[in-house]
Amino acid sequence: MTTIEIPDYVTRAKPLTDLTRTAADLLEHAADSDLPAPTAIRVSHGCQEISLSFPGHRDTFATLARWAERFGGTVTGEPFTRDDGSESVHCQVKFPYQGVSVEAYAFITADQISST
Numbered sequence: 001m002t003t004i005e006i007p008d009y010v011t012r013a014k015p016l017t018d019l020t021r022t023a024a025d026l027l028e029h030a031a032d033s034d035l036p037a038p039t040a041i042r043v044s045h046g047c048q049e050i051s052l053s054f055p056g057h058r059d060t061f062a063t064l065a066r067w068a069e070r071f072g073g074t075v076t077g078e079p080f081t082r083d084d085g086s087e088s089v090h091c092q093v094k095f096p097y098q099g100v101s102v103e104a105y106a107f108i109t110a111d112q113i114s115s116t
Contacts, residue, residue: 023050053106056109074093077092088108092104
């Protein structure tokens with residue numbers, strides 16, 4: 001039988017205080033790279049995840065691409081219909097940062113998409 005050592009960050013949840021420090025470090029590194037800042041951030045202890053929300057305008061495509069280039073990942077998008085029936089595209093980039101899953105995302109409305 002082979003013994004495989006699993007890193008601590010896989011087997012042990014980080015305390016919320018550590019997750020918020022990680023989020024602050026991420027934002028600082030992004031600022032150092034002249035990346036646009038998100039409009040909102042959510043830190044989840046249960047999911048061990050940091051979510052970064054960006055505005056829903058067409059320039060956000062380029063913003064998410066820059067974040068993907070800096071931290072790794074691929075920009076993906078899929079159609080989304082809001083409760084009021086308006087159409088948008090849910091764009092996102094997912095990447096790991098200091099052992100935490102990060103999602104940068106935006107819901108870009110169809111009228112913004114059609115003018116690109």
